[in-house]
Amino acid sequence: MKRGKRLILPLLGTLILTSLFSCGVDRWPEYYPETGRDIWIDSVMRQEYLWYRDMPSPAAPDYFQKPEAFLKKAVASMDNGFSKIDSLLDEPIPSYGFDYTLYKVLDNDTAYNALISYVVPGSPAEEAGLQRGHWIMMMNGDYITKKVESELLQGSTRQLQIGVYKEVVGEDGEVTGGVVPIGETTMPASRSLADKPVHRFEIIPWNGKKVGYLMYNEFKAGPTTDSQAYNDDLRRAFRDFQTGGVNEFVLDLRYNTGGSLDCAQLLCTMLAPADKMNQLLALLRYNDKRVEENQDLTFNPELIQSGANLNLSTVYVLTTNATRGVAEMVINCLNPYMKVVLIGTKTAGEYVATKPFVHPTDRFILNLVVCNVYNAEEKSDYATGFKPTYEYNEDSYLSTYLPFGNTNETLLNAALKIMSGITDK
Secondary structure, rough: OHHHHHHHHHHHHHHHHHHOEEOEEOOOOHHHHHHHHHHHHHHHHHHOOOOOHHOOOOOOOOOOOOHHHHHHHHHHOOOOOOOEEEOOOOOOOOOOEEEEEEEEEEOOEEEEEEEEEEEEOOHHOOOOOOOOEEEEEEEEEEEEOOOOOOHOOOOOOOOEEEEEEEEOOOOOOOEEEEEEEEEEEEEEEEEEEOOOOOOEEEEEEOEEEEEEEEEOOOOOOOOOOOOHHHHHHHHHHHHHHHHHHOOOOHHHHHHHOOEOOHHHHHHHHHHHHHHOOOOOEEEEEEEOHHHHHHHEEEEHHHHHOOOOOOOOEEEEEOOOOOOHHHHHHHHHHHHHOOOEEEOOOOOOOOOEEEEEEEEEOOOOEEEEEEEEEEEOOOOOOOOOOOOOOOOOOOOHHHHHOOOOOOOOOHHHHHHHHHHHHOOOO
C-alpha cells in the first residue's frame, strides 16, 4: 500500500501546483500555510475513506477553507455526519460536570428551568449535591435565560436554587405537575474533568432474580497514562456480577456515543453465552485500497483476564437517540447469538466505523469513516437506527426522571418489569 501512496500524492501535488503558479512565479510557499490542512485531509480521504469513490470531484478543489468546511464538502452523500473534525486538546475544557435539558417556565417567555440528566463523578456538580432528576431553577438569584445559558457550562462559583418535579392530584382527579424548590446549593468553580466509561454498576435483587445493571458511557480502554484502566474497571464489574450470582442483565447505553471496537469485543465476550466463545462476532471490511486491513473479530476469552463471562441468553439494553456507533454495533453483533431487548427510543443509525487521524502539525483530529462492520450473519442494516422493542421516551416521564440505578427510574423500571413479564404497553 506504500506504492499506492506514491502514485496518488505526486498527482495531487501536480494539480495543486498548477493552480498556485502565476506568471511563472512559484507561490507554493506563500499559500501552503493556508491550504496545507485541506490538502492533508484530501490525501488521507482518498486513501482511507470507505466511500472514497463517491467523493465529489470538483474541477478545482478549494483548499483555502477551514477543515470543518472542507470536510463537509468532501464527504460522500451517504456520510450522514459520521466523519468529523475534532480539536486535539491537552486536557478537557473546564466544566461543572453535568448535562441538562432546558424547559420553559410557565407564564414566562424568557425563563427556563434546567433538568439535570447526567452528573460526572467527582465534578463540581457532584460536590454541590446535584443529581440526575434535579432542576436548576435559578442561578445567582436570577432566572436562566438563553442569554446566560453558557454560565451553566463553566465559570466561577455559582449559587443555585434546586427543585424537583412533583405531581399533584386535584379534587377533580386531574393530575398536574410542576417544579417546586427544595433548597439552595453552592457549586464550585469549573475545572478540567475526565469522566470514566463505567459510570455505575450494581446488583439489583428483583422478584427472585439477581439483575446486573451497568451504566456504560463510552467504549474506551483507558487514559493515556494507563491504556487498560477503564477496561479493568469493566472487568472488575463483571467479576462482581459473577460472584454475586447475576442471572439477568441490563446494559444502559442511553448516552453512549461509541468508541473503540476492541472494548466492544471485550464487553460482548463477557455478556455472551459461554458456548459461543471463539465464534465469529463481527466482520470489518475496508475499502478496496485497504483490503489487507479486513479482519474478523471473535468472542475472545483471552480478553476477559480478571473479568468474567456471565453466560447470558438475554440482555436488556436501554437506548436513546444518543446511542450510536460502536454502541449500536454491540446490539447488532449480539443479535445472532442471544435475545437483545431494546427499551427506550430509536438509536442514531451510525452503522459504520471511524478511525482518528491526527494532523502532523495542527491540533485537530480527522475522524473518518474507514470500514463497514457486519455481524456474523453479514448484516449491517440499521442506517435508520434500531427501533426499541419497548418504546419509552424518558423525557415524557418527568416524575420518574431519577438517578441511574434507582429501580423507579423510567427505563430501568421498564426493563425490570419486562423481564418479570409485567408490561403496560
